[in-house]
Amino acid sequence: MQKIKSKSFVLIIPILIFSGISFYVYSLIFTTLNFEVSKNKKSRTNKYSYVITSSDNKILSKLSRKFEINNSHHKIPFFLKHSFISSEDKRFYKHNGIDLKSISRALFQNIRSGHVKEGGSTITQQVARLLFLNNDLSFQRKIKEILISIILELKYDKNQILKLYLNNIYLGSGAYGVNEASQVYFGKLIEELTLSEIALIAGLAPAPSIYSPYQNIELAIKNRNKVLESMYLDGYISLADKNKAIEERINLIYQTADNFFDDKLLINFILEETDKRIENKKDYKFLRIKSSINKDWQIKAQKISRYAGPKEIEFALLSIESNTGLIRTMITSKNPSFNEYNRVVSSIRPLGSTFKIIPYAAALIEGIKLSDKFEDLPRCWDSYCPKNFSEDYLGEVSLIESFKTSSNIVPISITKKIGLKNIINLANSFGLGYKQELKEFPSLAIGSYGDNLLNITNAYSAINNNGNIYRPSILEKIESFNIKSIWEKKSISKKILDLKVNKKINKLLEISVKEGTSMAASIKGKQIYGKTGTSDGNKDLWFIGSIDNLTTGIWIGYDDNKESELSSGNAAYLWRKFISEIYKIPIKK
Numbered sequence: 001m002q003k004i005k006s007k008s009f010v011l012i013i014p015i016l017i018f019s020g021i022s023f024y025v026y027s028l029i030f031t032t033l034n035f036e037v038s039k040n041k042k043s044r045t046n047k048y049s050y051v052i053t054s055s056d057n058k059i060l061s062k063l064s065r066k067f068e069i070n071n072s073h074h075k076i077p078f079f080l081k082h083s084f085i086s087s088e089d090k091r092f093y094k095h096n097g098i099d100l101k102s103i104s105r106a107l108f109q110n111i112r113s114g115h116v117k118e119g120g121s122t123i124t125q126q127v128a129r130l131l132f133l134n135n136d137l138s139f140q141r142k143i144k145e146i147l148i149s150i151i152l153e154l155k156y157d158k159n160q161i162l163k164l165y166l167n168n169i170y171l172g173s174g175a176y177g178v179n180e181a182s183q184v185y186f187g188k189l190i191e192e193l194t195l196s197e198i199a200l201i202a203g204l205a206p207a208p209s210i211y212s213p214y215q216n217i218e219l220a221i222k223n224r225n226k227v228l229e230s231m232y233l234d235g236y237i238s239l240a241d242k243n244k245a246i247e248e249r250i251n252l253i254y255q256t257a258d259n260f261f262d263d264k265l266l267i268n269f270i271l272e273e274t275d276k277r278i279e280n281k282k283d284y285k286f287l288r289i290k291s292s293i294n295k296d297w298q299i300k301a302q303k304i305s306r307y308a309g310p311k312e313i314e315f316a317l318l319s320i321e322s323n324t325g326l327i328r329t330m331i332t333s334k335n336p337s338f339n340e341y342n343r344v345v346s347s348i349r350p351l352g353s354t355f356k357i358i359p360y361a362a363a364l365i366e367g368i369k370l371s372d373k374f375e376d377l378p379r380c381w382d383s384y385c386p387k388n389f390s391e392d393y394l395g396e397v398s399l400i401e402s403f404k405t406s407s408n409i410v411p412i413s414i415t416k417k418i419g420l421k422n423i424i425n426l427a428n429s430f431g432l433g434y435k436q437e438l439k440e441f442p443s444l445a446i447g448s449y450g451d452n453l454l455n456i457t458n459a460y461s462a463i464n465n466n467g468n469i470y471r472p473s474i475l476e477k478i479e480s481f482n483i484k485s486i487w488e489k490k491s492i493s494k495k496i497l498d499l500k501v502n503k504k505i506n507k508l509l510e511i512s513v514k515e516g517t518s519m520a521a522s523i524k525g526k527q528i529y530g531k532t533g534t535s536d537g538n539k540d541l542w543f544i545g546s547i548d549n550l551t552t553g554i555w556i557g558y559d560d561n562k563e564s565e566l567s568s569g570n571a572a573y574l575w576r577k578f579i580s581e582i583y584k585i586p587i588k589k
Contacts, residue, residue, distance in 0.1 A: 046179075049189055049286045052270055054295035055328070055476060061267045064179040064190040065285065067163035069156075076162060079195050080178065082236040083202035084166065087227045089123040090234065093158055097124040097149035123165050124149040130168045171201060172208030185213065187253040195241060196248040199227040213252055221250060263302070265332040265342050266293070273475055277487045286481040292326035292474055292489075294319075300581045304574055305334045308556050309566050316343035316453050317578065319552040320461040324491050325470025328550070341559070348435045348450040349540045349557065352533030352568070353389075353517070355447035355456075357463070358427045359411040360403055360508060362418050364501045365426070370400040370508070374410045381442045386412060389534065403508045404516035406532070408446045415445040429496045430459040431469065447533060457544055457553030463505050464529065464546035467497025513545065520572035521545050523585060530575070532568035539563055543571035547579055554578075 052060045068074040085092045091099050099122050121129070128148035133141055152161060171181040181201045182190050188197070203223035204211050213220035225246055232242040270291050278284065301317050308315040319329035333339040341347070364370075376394045378387065386408045394405065402410035415423050420440040427433045436450045454472060462469035470493050477488040497505070509529035512518040518532045521543060530545025541556040541564065554571045558564060579585070 046271070047275075048284050050271070050274075050289055051189075051287075052267060052289045052291055054291060054293050054298075055326070056294065057290070058295045059187070060263075060270075060291065060293065060295065061183070062187060062189050062192075063183045066167040066177060066179055069160050069163050069167075072159070076159070076166065077190060077193075077198075079198050079231075079237070080166070080190065080193070080202075081162065082234070083198050083227055083231060084123070084162075084205065086230040086234045086236060087202050088126070088205055090230075092123050092162070095122060095124075097122060097153035098146055121145070122149065124152055124161050126169070127161055127164045128152060131164070169205060170208060171204045172212045173214060185252055194245070194248060195228075195237065196224065196245040196250065199231070199245060200224040200250060203227045213250065217250065217252075224250075263298070263332075263336045265336040265339065266298070266330055269330070269332075269342060269345065270474055273473070274478060277475065277478060281486060284480055284486070287486070288479040288481070288483065290476045290478070292321075292328060292476050293330065294328045294582075297329045297582045298331070301329050301331045301578055302336075304578050304581065305331055307574060307577070308334065309564065309570060312558065313556060313564060313566070314343060314559055315574075316347070316555045317552065317574075318344050318453050318457045319550055320457055320472055322461045322465040322546065322549050322551050323468075324489075325458070325461070325472045325493075326476065326489070327472055327474040329552070330474065343555065344453045346452070347555070347559075348452055349555065350450050350535035351432075351447040351456055352535045352540060352542055353406050353447055354460075354531050354533030354542045354544050355427075355432070355449070356403070356406070356411045356445070357460070357505065357509070357531060358430065358432070359414045359418070359423055359445045360399070361497065361501065361505050362423055362426050363399065363414045364504050365498070366418055368399060368414070370504055371398050373398055374402055374413055376402055376405075376407045376409050379409065381412065381416065384442050386443070386446065400508060400511060404511050406512075406517045411445040412442050415442065420444060429469075430462060431455050432459055447535070453553050453555050456542070457551055460509075460530075460544040460546060460553065461551035462496060463502060463509070464549070464551045465493070466499055467495060467502040468493040469496050470494075509546070517568070518543065518545070518572050520569040521576045523547075523576060523580065526585070530572070532572055534568045537563035538566060541566055541568045541571045543568060543575045545572070545575050545579075547583075552578065 046063060046065050049064045051062050054060055067076060089099070125145050128145045132148050133145060156164070167177045167179075169178070170176055171178065173184045175181040175184040178201060179190055181204070182188050182193055185201065186193065186197055193201075200213065200220055203220065203226065209215070211220050211223050228237070228242045228245050231237045232239060270289065274287065274289055278287075297319065305315040305317065315331065315334050317329060317331040318327065320326070321328055330344055332342045332344050373396050376388070376397045378385070378393060388408050389406065393409070394401065394407070397407070397410070399410070423445065424433060424438045424440070427438055432438070432451050432455055433449070435452055435455065438444055438449050441448070458469065458472045470491060473489050475487070475489060478486045480486055506529050509531055510527065513522050513528045513530050518530050521528060521530050526547060528545055528547050530543060533542035534540065539557055539561055542554065544551070544553040552575060554575050556564075556566060556571050
């Protein structure tokens with residue numbers, strides 16, 4: 001009886017092992033066959049190729065769309081296709097995902113060295129690694145890679161596998177796929193690349209950091225030449241093609257500073273707005289997008305952002321053309337190339353005293369005069385006992401004087417007199433109170449509620465436009481490949497303030513800059529309308545100001561809401577610095 005049990009146990013072990021292996025293989029097959037490229041997080045997809053220009057037709061960005069896996073009409077350019085095949089997997093069209101010759105050679109080297117060295121991987125194996133695995137050097141991962149590669153060859157044809165590879169391969173400097181590499185290194189669409197440029201990009205595949213032309217141009221060119229030699233020997237290019245490509249000078253985008261524009265956050269915002277405009281239209285494959293951005297102003301503003309206090313503190317700037325609503329400058333961060341957060345539209349922060357323009361406007365609408373007197377003394381509303389920022393109080397003071405000194409007591413008194421609902425309704429008509437709902441609390445009057453830089457700047461832009469508000473836009477027009485109009489900005493405004501009331505509000509804003517808390521923004525001989533704002537602990541520092549037909553808002557603060565040692569005067573000073581730069585106004589230090 002004991003012998004029978006022992007025999008049964010011996011039989012069960014291989015059955016369990018076989019079952020485990022079978023389940024593992026089945027799971028791999030099921031996962032791979034049901035894999036959807038569109039849901040792959042590693043793959044950065046864009047629906048269309050595009051060229052984005054500034055308002056004065058200077059190129060801001062170009063990017064080809066990823067290759068469409070299931071669209072046989074979306075072909076890979078000949079030189080691009082064969083540069084990678086020739087340098088990475090010569091037998092690509094001959095093997096079934098696994099090249100046994102290459103694997104045998106790599107296995108021999110691994111045994112000799114005593115540890116796993118990467119080698120012998122086909123393009124299909126690299127796709128398996130890019131989409132399903134990681135770069136761990138282990139025999140277990142290699143076995144998975146081989147199994148997935150065989151399954152991929154069953155699911156996709158060779159051109160589809162090559163597209164998956166070219167769409168996802170990392171080529172250094174943040175570029176995933178040849179379309180992004182073309183943009184990052186040369187500022188071109190894929191179709192615009194020369195043979196020499198294609199070969200340089202293909203040469204990055206084995207080790208992007210080592211062969212990076214930004215780090216070692218000589219080594220990158222040496223590897224480019226190897227790719228060209230390989231293409232020549234494989235019969236894909238002629239000797240004349242090879243020699244011409246070798247002699248061609250490599251012009252990386254960073255070498256032409258006038259054409260270089262490295263602001264991913266701004267470009268992403270432009271593309272998001274573009275997607276909204278074409279959402280219900282035809283499925284376009286190429287778009288010409290004319291933004292409203294003034295490229296020279298954008299570059300100058302980005303440089304000015306570096307003056308915004310400590311290294312860790314952040315900065316945002318927005319300029320709106322008041323009589324059109326077009327956004328001319330948008331700085332989302334000190335380092336928009338590396339930062340993933342748009343502080344102009346996504347950051348909802350307490351508005352501080354920049355919001356005070358709303359209760360003062362409401363007072364003027366109700367017929368209160370600039371000369372009417374209010375009491376500026378410490379007081380409480382139920383349990384709410386606010387203080388003036390400087391803890392200075394002027395006693396009986398006129399409306400205009402209270403605004404100049406940025407009293408906290410007077411706007412709350414106004415709000416109590418007029419009613420919080422009326423203040424909220426007026427704020428809503430200015431486009432405020434939708435990012436963070438405004439509620440009926442006295443602190444509302446002095447900016448305790450939050451909004452973004454886009455909305456508060458646009459509110460001031462309406463005051464600069466005689467009380468007419470526009471929906472702000474970063475787009476002027478969108479055209480198809482053959483320059484056929486798809487969408488164009490139409491300037492439609494809404495009247496929210498009577499002209500007489502608006503003039504009085506501008507008088508408040510003008511005196512704030514001339515004699516009040518916003519004096520750091522003052523420019524001799526120039527008429528400027530603006531207001532500073534500060535939240536508790538100097539966590540948020542604002543200045544919104546208008547000159548001529550331009551309204552510009554600035555925010556400074558820490559992303560983690562930490563207190564700062566700066567003041568709103570710093571924001572006003574940087575506003576002044578920006579305006580003097582773009583209008584070329586000499587300012588004495």
